[in-house]
Amino acid sequence: MIIVKNIALAAASLLSLLWPLWLNGGLYLFADSGSYLQGTATGFQYLFGIESNLSESWRLPETHAPETPTAPVETAVGADGQGDPATSNTENQQYAVSDARSPYFGAVAFLTSFALGHIGLALFSALILMLAVLIASRLLLGSATIGTVCILALSTLTPLPFFVCFLMPDVYAGIVILTSSLILMYRRDWRWTSWLLLTALMAMCTMFHTSHLLLVWAISVAGTPLVLLLCHRLPLAAFGATALVTVASISGGAVFDSLVERIYESEVISPPFLAARLIADGPGYWYLRNECDAVDSIFCDYIDRFPVDAIDAGEADWYSDTFLWSPDLSKGVFSAAPLEAREQMSDEHFTFAASVVAHYPVEVGRAIITNFATQLIYKNGLSEFMSQSRFSSLFQAIGEPLTSSGMTETDREGVIRSLQSIYPAIFWLAVLLCILLWRSARPRIPSQEDTLRVLVLLLFGGVMANALITGGLSGPHDRYNARVLWLPLLSALFFVTHLNSRGPSDGTAL
Numbered sequence: 001m002i003i004v005k006n007i008a009l010a011a012a013s014l015l016s017l018l019w020p021l022w023l024n025g026g027l028y029l030f031a032d033s034g035s036y037l038q039g040t041a042t043g044f045q046y047l048f049g050i051e052s053n054l055s056e057s058w059r060l061p062e063t064h065a066p067e068t069p070t071a072p073v074e075t076a077v078g079a080d081g082q083g084d085p086a087t088s089n090t091e092n093q094q095y096a097v098s099d100a101r102s103p104y105f106g107a108v109a110f111l112t113s114f115a116l117g118h119i120g121l122a123l124f125s126a127l128i129l130m131l132a133v134l135i136a137s138r139l140l141l142g143s144a145t146i147g148t149v150c151i152l153a154l155s156t157l158t159p160l161p162f163f164v165c166f167l168m169p170d171v172y173a174g175i176v177i178l179t180s181s182l183i184l185m186y187r188r189d190w191r192w193t194s195w196l197l198l199t200a201l202m203a204m205c206t207m208f209h210t211s212h213l214l215l216v217w218a219i220s221v222a223g224t225p226l227v228l229l230l231c232h233r234l235p236l237a238a239f240g241a242t243a244l245v246t247v248a249s250i251s252g253g254a255v256f257d258s259l260v261e262r263i264y265e266s267e268v269i270s271p272p273f274l275a276a277r278l279i280a281d282g283p284g285y286w287y288l289r290n291e292c293d294a295v296d297s298i299f300c301d302y303i304d305r306f307p308v309d310a311i312d313a314g315e316a317d318w319y320s321d322t323f324l325w326s327p328d329l330s331k332g333v334f335s336a337a338p339l340e341a342r343e344q345m346s347d348e349h350f351t352f353a354a355s356v357v358a359h360y361p362v363e364v365g366r367a368i369i370t371n372f373a374t375q376l377i378y379k380n381g382l383s384e385f386m387s388q389s390r391f392s393s394l395f396q397a398i399g400e401p402l403t404s405s406g407m408t409e410t411d412r413e414g415v416i417r418s419l420q421s422i423y424p425a426i427f428w429l430a431v432l433l434c435i436l437l438w439r440s441a442r443p444r445i446p447s448q449e450d451t452l453r454v455l456v457l458l459l460f461g462g463v464m465a466n467a468l469i470t471g472g473l474s475g476p477h478d479r480y481n482a483r484v485l486w487l488p489l490l491s492a493l494f495f496v497t498h499l500n501s502r503g504p505s506d507g508t509a510l
Contacts, residue, residue, distance in 0.1 A: 006145055010130070013148040016155035017126040018119070020165040023412055025404030026118030029391040030384055031325070032101065033167040037113065037394070039097075040106030046263065052114055053397050096339050097260045099268045104252060105169045105208040117399025122165040125172075129164060132175045132201055133490070136182055139190055140452050141497055150493045157426050158486040159419070162385055163479075167398075169208040170483040176205035176212045177462030177487060180219040184227055185455050186237040199241040206249040211469055213249045216242060218465040223458050230454050269342055271324050271334055272349030273473050275299060280320040280475065281367035283360035284352070285311050291359075297352060298344040302333045317371075320475045368472045375471030376464065380424040380485060381478040382416050423485055430488040434460075437495040452498055456491040463487055 020028065041054035112120030130151060137147030154160050163171040179201045186195055206213040220242045227235045257268045278284030279299070285306055292300035310316040326332030334342060357364050388395070389409050395401070407415070434456060443450055463484050470480035 006148075009145065009148045013151040013155070014123075014126055014130060016152050017129065017161050017164045018122050019155070020162050021119060021122055021402055022404060023407070023415065024165070024388060025401040026395060027113075027121060027398065028162065028166045028385050028388060029394055030166070030168050033109075033391070034394050035098075035101040036106040036169075037109050037167065037398070039101065040103055040110040041114075043103065044107075044110060050114075052110075054110065054113070096266070096269050096342060097264060098271060099253065099257070100271045100273075102169065102208050102210075103256050104204075105172075108208075109167055113398050118402050121167060125164045128201065128204075129160075129171065129175055131197070132178050135194060135197060136178060136455075136490075137494075139182065139194060140455065140494060141501065146497050150490055153493060154486045154489060157423075158489055159382060159423050159482050160486040162382060163483045166385075168479075169212075170479055172205040172208050173212060173215065173466055174484045174487055176202055176215050177219065177459060177466065177484060178490075179205070180216045180242075181223070181455050181458035181462060183241045184219065184223045184235050184238040184458060185231075185451050186235065186241075187449065187451070195237055195241065199244055202241065202245045203248040206245055207252045210249075210253075211473070213246065214469050215462060215465055216245055218469065219458060219462050222461055222465070226457060226461075227454060231449050231451070267343070269346045270349075272345045272352075273320075273324070274353040275345070275349040276320040276323040276334070277473060277475060278353060278356045278364065278367075279306060279323060280311065280316045280318075281364075281371070282311050282314065282316075283363045283367065284356050286363075287356045287359050291355075295355075298341055298348055299333075299352060301341070302337070305331050305333055307331070317374075317475050368468075371471035371476055372464075372468045375476040375481055376467035379471075379476045379478050379481045380420070380427065382420040382423075382482060383478045385416055386413050388412075420482075423482070427485045427488055430492040431460075433492040434488060434495060437492070437499065441495045441498055452494060456495070459487045459491050 038054050041050075041052050044050040045052070045055040108124060109121050112124050114120075116123065130148075133151055133154075134144040134147040137150065138144045160171070160174075163174075179198045183195065183198045183202065186198075202216060206216060220238060224235060224238070227233065227238075260266075260268050275284060279288075284299075285303070285308065288297065288300055288303050291297075292303065307316050307319055310319065322328075322331055323333045325335050327336050329336050334345060337345070387409075438453065441453055463481075466484050467481055470477070474480070
């Protein structure tokens, strides 16, 4: 009877993570979703002969392209200039493959969508999330059942279900923060299978997006002295896991680069994210304005496209997206440039960033702090889940819509607006609850390791690292912080459960 009850509870938790599918009639899409899905679909057609309505023959190398290539599925480019350069500027992008979009997340998105339509990717993400939370609950509190109850609460009180049902790798940022924090707290009395599962989850998450590897490094670097100070031991198991994850992530990227070079006979291009951010924040533009006569930089050729008045006024946060992705020749730079220029930008942007920092260290530091604070405090909404009708072509290409709520788009957006006004308040209440319960949650036995409280510190540090990395490299966006709003509430739920049970977990069940 207990087994049946636990299975029913787990099924209810799983379904609770999928409710946005009902609201929207399927997956929520973003301007970058087409890059992940269609690029990978085309790759599977080339490599394995798997044809689908998501593949686009114009992306194929010339030797494999049909005489009449299929047109790209429509991908919207919003007012902020975001969009997929491959579908916005096909003439320039035909033989340029970017590493901005992970082929590994794209493969999961394509295969799950190909097999199960709109429910496929959401179901996969929900299962991975549940696995991570159940491992944490079992190790820290001695019961996986508690984890399923926590998931029900997270599905109700946080925007987590929206990111589970989002054709973007954002949900895996929170998962990598949780798993990286757990691996840092790994104890000898935890079974080796726990370490193996956590390491595998971390590796998968980092291969889904480069920023997730930065999160692993940030948590490892900042968390190691914390564990040493509060737990009086070196997290050697975490060192091994981080090394393996780093090798896996870098090797995965190298395999993709090698495959692209063999197929297209050209190198993979890296978008100049740092250059775009520095220019939008001001220091990059000021450097070019003052130094272009003395330096030979490809970015000098496009300075007339910058919104100089907005940059000087500190009101050009939005321009980094326009710089990178807009095909508009009057304001877009990277995606609107010829292939040769894009390759040069890819080669130059780290050198350019170093020069800007050397010339304007204070201004760059101020911009990073401002972006970090803006990302952490003010950017908690769900704006990226609005206006889904602009992706109607891609939505239909994924598969038949699921049974939906029957609401109009205006009604659905009204629901999202109501929720996005509630979620941030719950986030801060969870933070406050963790602070209030902090002293009470200490171990009853002084010699007992303070595992749970140290883990909560690591999770909060991961939330801050997420804001610093995303706000600093890409610029403040709602989804970057909203995707990890569930971690403080999970911490608070763990605290409350721990205080109610007051029974130490031996963590040996996995």
